Amino acid sequence: MNRALRAATMGALLLTPVVLTACSAGQVNQTSSQDRDKVGPSAEVGDLQLRAVTIAHPCEAGDEEAAAYQQGDSPELVLSIANGSREDDTLTGITGDAFDGVYVGEVPDETSPTTSAAPTTSAAPSTPAESTETPGTTETPSGSEAPATSAAPTTAAPTTSAAATPSSRLDVPITAGAVTNIGLRQYEEGRPCEPEVSEDSTRLFLADLSVDEPLTASQTVTVTLTFANAGDVTVQALVAGPGGELPRGEAFDFHGEEGAESGNEQDTEAE
Numbered sequence: 001m002n003r004a005l006r007a008a009t010m011g012a013l014l015l016t017p018v019v020l021t022a023c024s025a026g027q028v029n030q031t032s033s034q035d036r037d038k039v040g041p042s043a044e045v046g047d048l049q050l051r052a053v054t055i056a057h058p059c060e061a062g063d064e065e066a067a068a069y070q071q072g073d074s075p076e077l078v079l080s081i082a083n084g085s086r087e088d089d090t091l092t093g094i095t096g097d098a099f100d101g102v103y104v105g106e107v108p109d110e111t112s113p114t115t116s117a118a119p120t121t122s123a124a125p126s127t128p129a130e131s132t133e134t135p136g137t138t139e140t141p142s143g144s145e146a147p148a149t150s151a152a153p154t155t156a157a158p159t160t161s162a163a164a165t166p167s168s169r170l171d172v173p174i175t176a177g178a179v180t181n182i183g184l185r186q187y188e189e190g191r192p193c194e195p196e197v198s199e200d201s202t203r204l205f206l207a208d209l210s211v212d213e214p215l216t217a218s219q220t221v222t223v224t225l226t227f228a229n230a231g232d233v234t235v236q237a238l239v240a241g242p243g244g245e246l247p248r249g250e251a252f253d254f255h256g257e258e259g260a261e262s263g264n265e266q267d268t269e270a271e
Helices: 002-025 254-271
Strands: 043-045 048-055 076-083 087-096 102-104 169-174 179-182 185-188 189-196 204-206 218-228 231-237
Touching: 043 231, 048 218, 076 218, 204 231
Parallel strands: 048 231
Antiparallel strands: 043 048, 048 076, 076 179, 076 204, 087 169, 087 218, 102 204, 185 189, 218 231
């Protein structure tokens, strides 16, 4: 009896690790397909892999104290696109419900109009040909009419062009077998809001945000990217934090006045 009980106990102990292992794996291994990208959302479409799909921190707009994007702002989109195909592709468009198209290169300054080319002037006034005189004579040259001059120079009035408008159509090449960086930036120590953006990197800005509440770090904007060959892919672009520690102001002392008053009372009681 004891021998049978001992055999049953040993069998149960030997089977326990197998049962636990099977439970951890299950019929659907959910953790095997998860992409633990800690720097930003990612997505795949066709042979393209989108990595670190983020929106630059609000302080990069020129104000170190800015902590959120407001209605009408145009934040910069930052991501990397790896093309595992042998054929080039093209990013042809970016759309979304929370913005009105895309600016390429930079956000236009609508307050500074552009002017036409420098004013043009007419040719210099013409003069008659010089006459020849024979020494010792007093003959006057022929053609006694006064030299004719051209009309006064005219200046073309500068024209103001219409403000640049955003567009959902793009033409960004995605090279085969390479990584295309959009808005690639590097941060220097002590300058979390002044990144160095690579000159070879295309810059795209989501035009005129439409948000009900301020958009802060860790919140997302839904963007749909369209590629000529790979097709469409929708991803949540994450508003990134600053590229380093922001300068902190003086902390507010909530107990300063109360502490001073209580100190005075204690001094009075001591006297």
